[in-house]
Amino acid sequence: MARKRTKPGKIRLTEVAKLAGVSPITASRFFRTPEALSINKRVRVESAAKELGYVPNLAARALASQRTEVIGVLIPSLTNNVFSDVLRGIYDAVDGSRYTIQLANTRYSILQEEKLLRVFLAQKPAGLIVTGIDQTPESRSLMEATDCPIVQLMEIGNNPVDMMIGFSHADACHAAISHLLDQGCRRIGFLGARMDPRVQRRFLGYQQTMKEAGLADPRLVVTTPLPTSVTLGGTLFADLLAKAPDTDAVFCANDDLALGVLFECRRRQISVPEQMLISGFNDLEFMASAVPTLTSVRTNRYEMGRTAATMVIDAMDGRRPEQRVVDLGYTVMVRQSTLRPGRSGRVAVERQSAAE
Amino acid sequence: MARKRTKPGKIRLTEVAKLAGVSPITASRFFRTPEALSINKRVRVESAAKELGYVPNLAARALASQRTEVIGVLIPSLTNNVFSDVLRGIYDAVDGSRYTIQLANTRYSILQEEKLLRVFLAQKPAGLIVTGIDQTPESRSLMEATDCPIVQLMEIGNNPVDMMIGFSHADACHAAISHLLDQGCRRIGFLGARMDPRVQRRFLGYQQTMKEAGLADPRLVVTTPLPTSVTLGGTLFADLLAKAPDTDAVFCANDDLALGVLFECRRRQISVPEQMLISGFNDLEFMASAVPTLTSVRTNRYEMGRTAATMVIDAMDGRRPEQRVVDLGYTVMVRQSTLRPGRSGRVAVERQSAAE
DNA sequence: CGACCGTTTGGTAGCGCTGTCAATAGTTCT
DNA sequence: AGAACTATTGACAGCGCTACCAAACGGTCG
Incomplete structure (x- = not known):
C-alpha cells in the first residue's frame, strides 16, 4: 500500500508540468536553462508556475544535481565594522542571483577556520570566500583540492589559491x-x-x-x-x-x-x-x-565584498576573470x-x- | 545498464553501515538518535564513520526527512552595530548545535522582509528569527501558518506570533x-x-x-x-x-x-x-x-541574540519556554x-x- | 525525395537519506 | 512457563528533482 508522505496540497514540479502540458523534465529545464526551451513552452511553464505559486525544492535539486548553490563565507569577526562592510558588499552582490550565502565566523582562529572549511567543503559549496592568506597548511591543501572557485579577501599576495582581492x-x-x-x-x-x-x-x-x-x-x-x-x-x-x-x-x-x-x-x-x-x-x-x-x-571594503562575490559568481558561471589577483588600493x-x-x-x- | 553517477570513492551511509556490520538505517539512527542504539552498535558505527571520514549529505537528509536544520534570520541591516551584536549572539548560540544559520537582510523594508520570508518558508526552516513586530499582514499570516518556532527580536509586545525577546x-x-x-x-x-x-x-x-x-x-x-x-x-x-x-x-x-x-x-x-x-x-x-x-x-543585544537562538533551538527540541515573551530590560x-x-x-x- | 543535422522534448533511473511499519531479541510479570 | 511488554534492528519505499540518453521534430541539401 502506498504510504502518504506527500501532503496533497503540495506543489511539485510535476504539478507545474501537468498544468503546462509538458513533461516534468521540460518544466525543470525552464528553471535552469530557459533558453533551451521553445518560446511556446517557456511561456506555458512560466505561467503555470506562477499560477500554482511553485517554489523549487532546493534539497531535492541539490541531491539530484550533486551540487548546491551556496557560497560559503569565512570571516574572522561579526562585530568588526570592517567585516560588516565587506559582508554587506557580498550580500548585495549575491542578492538577485540564484546563489545563497552560508556565513561562518572563524573568530580569528585559523584552526577554527580549518574546521569550518571542512564542514563547508563536505557540502560541496558552489564557491568560497575566505579571509586573508594565512590559512593552515591543511586548509590550503583542502582548498587546492577543491574545484569550486575561491576568493581570498582583504589582502593580496603572489600565490592565490584561486582568486584574490584586497590591497597591500x-x-x-x-x-x-x-x-x-x-x-x-x-x-x-x-x-x-x-x-x-x-x-x-x-x-x-x-x-x-x-x-x-x-x-x-x-x-x-x-x-x-x-x-x-x-x-x-x-x-x-x-x-x-x-x-x-x-x-x-x-x-x-x-x-x-x-x-x-x-x-x-x-x-x-x-x-x-x-x-x-x-x-x-x-x-x-x-x-x-x-x-x-x-x-x-x-x-574599499564594500567594493571588496561586492567584487569578491561577483568574481565567485562569474567563475561559477564559467566567466573566469582576466586577472586572478585584484588590487583595490587605498x-x-x-x-x-x-x-x-x-x-x-x-x-x-x-x-x-x-x-x- | 546501470549508469555511473556515483563516484566510486564516495562514502555514503551505506559504506559506513557495511563496515560497521549493521543496516544502513541503524547507521542513520546513530547520527540522529544515538541513545536508541545499543552500546555495542553505537561504538561500531562511530568508529566506522570516523575511519571512513563520513560526512552526512545534508541535502539527502533534508529531502528524505522533509525538514532542514536551518534557522532563518531576518535582520534589517548588516552594518548597524546593534545588529552585529545580536548576530554574534545568535551565531554563538548556534555554534556547536546541529543547526545552521541562514541570514538575510531586509534593508528596513517590510516588503523585502515578506519576500524573504516566503523564500525561507518554502525551504521549511527548522526555526525563524525575525526583527521587530511590524511585519506586513501577509508576513504575519505566513508566520502564523508555519509550525516552526519563531522568535521576534528587539521588541516586546502583547501578541507575539510565537515567542518574543527584547525590551520596551x-x-x-x-x-x-x-x-x-x-x-x-x-x-x-x-x-x-x-x-x-x-x-x-x-x-x-x-x-x-x-x-x-x-x-x-x-x-x-x-x-x-x-x-x-x-x-x-x-x-x-x-x-x-x-x-x-x-x-x-x-x-x-x-x-x-x-x-x-x-x-x-x-x-x-x-x-x-x-x-x-x-x-x-x-x-x-x-x-x-x-x-x-x-x-x-x-x-542587552548580545544576550538578545543568544537567547533568541537558544529559545528557537530549545523549542525545536521540544522544550518550550515557560514564558513566551522575554523582557531583557535596559x-x-x-x-x-x-x-x-x-x-x-x-x-x-x-x-x-x-x-x- | 531521402539522408543528414541541429533543436527540442521526453523516459528512465537514480541522488543519499529517512519515515513507516514489521520483526526480532530481551525483560518482566503473573 | 507463557503472556505481555519494551528495546533494538531491519526492509521497503519513497522525498522532488535532475543527469543521461534517446526519440521526435523541423529544416537543409545534394
Missing part, C-alpha cells in the same frame, strides 16, 4: 607613515590591537618605513593581543607616552584606537595636531566628523589631525592605487 | 528623558535618524514623557529618514539649534548621533554638560570613553554628559529591568 596593508601603512614623516614627525608611535595577520602586515609597513628613515625605536611600539576598542586606544596611548614621552605622532592600526587616542589627548590637554598628530586606519565614517577631523587610510585621507600648522601640508588626498 | 523602547526612552528632567532640563531635543519602528517607539516614549511634564514642543524634534551616522548627528543638532536655540539637552535615538552632537558642540564651543546635556541610546563601547563620557541606554548608564555640575546627580547606574 604594508604599502598602505607605508603611505600613512610617509605622510607623517612629511609633516616633520620623527617620533612616530605605533598602536596595534588584536595583531591579526593584517595588523601585523601594517606593523611591518610601519617598521620598515621607520627603519628606512633611521627612526625606528622599539619604545615607540605598543601592541596587544586584546580585541580593539576605543577605550583600549586610550590605554595603549598612555602606555606609549610612558615609554616614549617625546612621541610626536601616533599611527593607530585602526580607527577605534585613533578615536581613543583623540579622547585621551583631550583628557591630558594635549592639543591635536599642535602637539600630537594622529592617524587611523580604515577610514570609518566618524573619522571625517571628529574634532579635529582625523586622518585615516581609506580601504587612499590616505589627510585631515586636520595630521596637518602641522605652518607646514605646507598637502591638504588634498594622497592617492595610492592598484596600478601603482 | 518607549520605556527605555522614558527613563532616559526622566533622567534629563531630573537634572533640571526643560528644553530637551530629540534627534532621530532612519525612523524605523524601534526609533519611532523611542520617539513616542520621548513625546509622552515631555507631554506629561508639560514641556512638549515640536520645535525640539528633528528627525530624518536618512540612515544614521556621526556626521548626521552634527547636522541634525545644527538643525535643532536653528529651530530651538534655547535647547538645554539632546536625546539622540542612537549613539552615533550622540557622538556627532558631541563633536558639533566642540566645534561650536558649547561645553558639555555645562551648557548642553547629551544622551545617546544603545551604549556602544565608545560612549564610556568619550570626553566627557557620554550617557546612554544600555540594551539600563540608563548615567555619565558625565548628563550630570549638571552642582546638581545632586545620581552618578550610580539607574537600573530598569524586566520585572520593572
Whole structure:
C-alpha cells in the first residue's frame, strides 16, 4: 500500500508540468536553462508556475544535481565594522542571483577556520570566500583540492589559491607613515590591537618605513593581543607616552584606537595636531566628523565584498576573470589631525592605487 | 545498464553501515538518535564513520526527512552595530548545535522582509528569527501558518506570533528623558535618524514623557529618514539649534548621533554638560570613553541574540519556554554628559529591568 | 525525395537519506 | 512457563528533482 508522505496540497514540479502540458523534465529545464526551451513552452511553464505559486525544492535539486548553490563565507569577526562592510558588499552582490550565502565566523582562529572549511567543503559549496592568506597548511591543501572557485579577501599576495582581492596593508601603512614623516614627525608611535595577520602586515609597513628613515625605536611600539576598542586606544596611548614621552605622532592600526587616542589627548590637554598628530586606519565614517577631523587610510571594503562575490559568481558561471589577483588600493585621507600648522601640508588626498 | 553517477570513492551511509556490520538505517539512527542504539552498535558505527571520514549529505537528509536544520534570520541591516551584536549572539548560540544559520537582510523594508520570508518558508526552516513586530499582514499570516518556532527580536509586545525577546523602547526612552528632567532640563531635543519602528517607539516614549511634564514642543524634534551616522548627528543638532536655540539637552535615538552632537558642540564651543546635556541610546563601547563620557541606554543585544537562538533551538527540541515573551530590560548608564555640575546627580547606574 | 543535422522534448533511473511499519531479541510479570 | 511488554534492528519505499540518453521534430541539401 502506498504510504502518504506527500501532503496533497503540495506543489511539485510535476504539478507545474501537468498544468503546462509538458513533461516534468521540460518544466525543470525552464528553471535552469530557459533558453533551451521553445518560446511556446517557456511561456506555458512560466505561467503555470506562477499560477500554482511553485517554489523549487532546493534539497531535492541539490541531491539530484550533486551540487548546491551556496557560497560559503569565512570571516574572522561579526562585530568588526570592517567585516560588516565587506559582508554587506557580498550580500548585495549575491542578492538577485540564484546563489545563497552560508556565513561562518572563524573568530580569528585559523584552526577554527580549518574546521569550518571542512564542514563547508563536505557540502560541496558552489564557491568560497575566505579571509586573508594565512590559512593552515591543511586548509590550503583542502582548498587546492577543491574545484569550486575561491576568493581570498582583504589582502593580496603572489600565490592565490584561486582568486584574490584586497590591497597591500604594508604599502598602505607605508603611505600613512610617509605622510607623517612629511609633516616633520620623527617620533612616530605605533598602536596595534588584536595583531591579526593584517595588523601585523601594517606593523611591518610601519617598521620598515621607520627603519628606512633611521627612526625606528622599539619604545615607540605598543601592541596587544586584546580585541580593539576605543577605550583600549586610550590605554595603549598612555602606555606609549610612558615609554616614549617625546612621541610626536601616533599611527593607530585602526580607527577605534585613533578615536581613543583623540579622547585621551583631550583628557591630558594635549592639543591635536599642535602637539600630537594622529592617524587611523580604515577610514570609518566618524573619522571625517571628529574634532579635529582625523586622518585615516581609506580601504574599499564594500567594493571588496561586492567584487569578491561577483568574481565567485562569474567563475561559477564559467566567466573566469582576466586577472586572478585584484588590487583595490587605498587612499590616505589627510585631515586636520595630521596637518602641522605652518607646514605646507598637502591638504588634498594622497592617492595610492592598484596600478601603482 | 546501470549508469555511473556515483563516484566510486564516495562514502555514503551505506559504506559506513557495511563496515560497521549493521543496516544502513541503524547507521542513520546513530547520527540522529544515538541513545536508541545499543552500546555495542553505537561504538561500531562511530568508529566506522570516523575511519571512513563520513560526512552526512545534508541535502539527502533534508529531502528524505522533509525538514532542514536551518534557522532563518531576518535582520534589517548588516552594518548597524546593534545588529552585529545580536548576530554574534545568535551565531554563538548556534555554534556547536546541529543547526545552521541562514541570514538575510531586509534593508528596513517590510516588503523585502515578506519576500524573504516566503523564500525561507518554502525551504521549511527548522526555526525563524525575525526583527521587530511590524511585519506586513501577509508576513504575519505566513508566520502564523508555519509550525516552526519563531522568535521576534528587539521588541516586546502583547501578541507575539510565537515567542518574543527584547525590551520596551518607549520605556527605555522614558527613563532616559526622566533622567534629563531630573537634572533640571526643560528644553530637551530629540534627534532621530532612519525612523524605523524601534526609533519611532523611542520617539513616542520621548513625546509622552515631555507631554506629561508639560514641556512638549515640536520645535525640539528633528528627525530624518536618512540612515544614521556621526556626521548626521552634527547636522541634525545644527538643525535643532536653528529651530530651538534655547535647547538645554539632546536625546539622540542612537549613539552615533550622540557622538556627532558631541563633536558639533566642540566645534561650536558649547561645553558639555555645562551648557548642553547629551544622551545617546544603545551604549556602544565608545560612549564610556568619550570626553566627557557620554550617557546612554544600555540594551542587552548580545544576550538578545543568544537567547533568541537558544529559545528557537530549545523549542525545536521540544522544550518550550515557560514564558513566551522575554523582557531583557535596559539600563540608563548615567555619565558625565548628563550630570549638571552642582546638581545632586545620581552618578550610580539607574537600573530598569524586566520585572520593572 | 531521402539522408543528414541541429533543436527540442521526453523516459528512465537514480541522488543519499529517512519515515513507516514489521520483526526480532530481551525483560518482566503473573 | 507463557503472556505481555519494551528495546533494538531491519526492509521497503519513497522525498522532488535532475543527469543521461534517446526519440521526435523541423529544416537543409545534394
